[in-house]
Amino acid sequence: MKIGVLALQGDFAEHVAMLREIGVEPVEVRLPGHLEGISGLIFPGGESTTMRRLIDRWALRDPLLEFARTGAPLFGTCAGMIVLSREIADGDEPILPLLDVTVRRNAFGRQLDSFESELSVPIVGDQPVHAVFIRAPIIERVGPGVDVLAKLDDGRIVAVRERNVLATAFHPELAGEPRFHRLIATMAAEHDDPGEGAGRRHHPTRRAGLPR
Ligand code: GLN
Numbered sequence: 001m002k003i004g005v006l007a008l009q010g011d012f013a014e015h016v017a018m019l020r021e022i023g024v025e026p027v028e029v030r031l032p033g034h035l036e037g038i039s040g041l042i043f044p045g046g047e048s049t050t051m052r053r054l055i056d057r058w059a060l061r062d063p064l065l066e067f068a069r070t071g072a073p074l075f076g077t078c079a080g081m082i083v084l085s086r087e088i089a090d091g092d093e094p095i096l097p098l099l100d101v102t103v104r105r106n107a108f109g110r111q112l113d114s115f116e117s118e119l120s121v122p123i124v125g126d127q128p129v130h131a132v133f134i135r136a137p138i139i140e141r142v143g144p145g146v147d148v149l150a151k152l153d154d155g156r157i158v159a160v161r162e163r164n165v166l167a168t169a170f171h172p173e174l175a176g177e178p179r180f181h182r183l184i185a186t187m188a189a190e191h192d193d194p195g196e197g198a199g200r201r202h203h204p205t206r207r208a209g210l211p212r
Helices: 011-022 048-057 061-069 081-082 179-192 204-208
Strands: 001-006 025-029 040-044 074-077 087-090 099-104 112-118 131-136 138-142 148-149 157-162 165-168
Touching: 001 179, 011 025, 011 040, 011 179, 025 061, 040 081, 048 061, 048 081, 074 081, 074 179, 081 087, 081 099, 081 131, 081 165, 099 165, 112 179, 138 157, 148 165
Parallel strands: 001 025, 001 040, 040 074, 074 165, 087 099
Antiparallel strands: 099 138, 112 131, 148 157, 157 165
16 A cells, blocks of 8 residues: 655655655655555645645646545645645635644744644554644634544644544654554555445445545
């Protein structure tokens, strides 16, 4: 199984390394044709305004939306989460509005430009997650279909999942934290083979000949 990493800008190399570490073949996605044959896609951290420009420059917007429609899992970290959000607070147009949340960019201000925190994220297991935040966004609103996966001590939301879309305001790929990548790999395997376990119920159209 192959999982793509959008490789236009940002820390895609760290995601590629993390996928290798967990035994998944990574594919760097720079052109629409690179989406062929991958079972999931990761949107790295970096600078969302630059990613927006490059997605348009390389005519990736429609192919990415089409890929998302297959129900294959998507995972955005930090800027990648902003790329996937339906609403960006304070005016920016959404980029790929696939996740029903409102995010605010650079939400921690200058004092807290970057910080690290131990988070409880039950979906990946009992051991706390060492979360690295770098000029991170915060999730200000979640839609009815969105599960909140993690909050800071003050209650602010920093990880969510809506069906096939997973997003974190922090960077597991920079913290040696493989469990989110394993989760995406498991979701991708279920999506590829919905006959296995509960996957069939989540993706009933999969057998109807939708493109992989
Ligand atoms: N501040 C960046 C943005 O708004 C995100 C930072 C990151 O990905 N670490 O796009």
